[in-house]
Amino acid sequence: GQNIDQPTEMTATEGAIVQINCTYQTSGFNGLFWYQQHAGEAPTFLSYNVLDGLEEKGRFSSFLSRSKGYSYLLLKELQMKDSASYLCAPKTWDTDKLIFGTGTRLQVFP
């Protein structure tokens, strides 16, 4: 089976940096996605990691450690519009489908 663990809620201040962690246990790991979902809207693709290391994309970066079953999403220079849920989704070779964690709800305060 698969197990994904993310904090349920986080809060941060505008302009700050926040790190959202995700640990997972899957068989046949084949990459990990991060999605952002604003309340009442569709999830949108943020990043994808398949090799160990950091992938940077503007204010957002995502890190992966395959041996530790661990990923994080780093958000810099936080803006109010970053208030959303962030979903971690590892993928496996055997089923080739995305399994989503329950998500981390981030609230950014002025």
Next chain:
Amino acid sequence: KAGVTQTPRYLIKTRGQQVTLSCSPISGHRSVSWYQQTPGQGLQFLFEYFSETQRNKGNFPGRFSGRQFSNSRSEMNVSTLELGDSALYLCASSLAWGSQGKDSPLHFGNGTRLTVT
């Protein structure tokens, strides 16, 4: 390029009824996946279709079924509705089967919010 379109946006049904939800993928996308989203369970995978064939199935009862047409449009059907089926049903399309990396992520529609009373 138009995004993923789901209809209807909202639906209210009573227990025991059946419902059909529709999804039109992004033009050129041949894979369509369906997810159920509830506050407590998050996004739960229902099934994935590619080229009119079901490629993957989640752990949902047989009351949940789907199909994909030759134009890649997909429908999801839930029969004998239960109160616990109240949820947001999200459809997502991608270029390739199984969401193959950053070049083929899932693109989600805005969902159909189903309320069962």
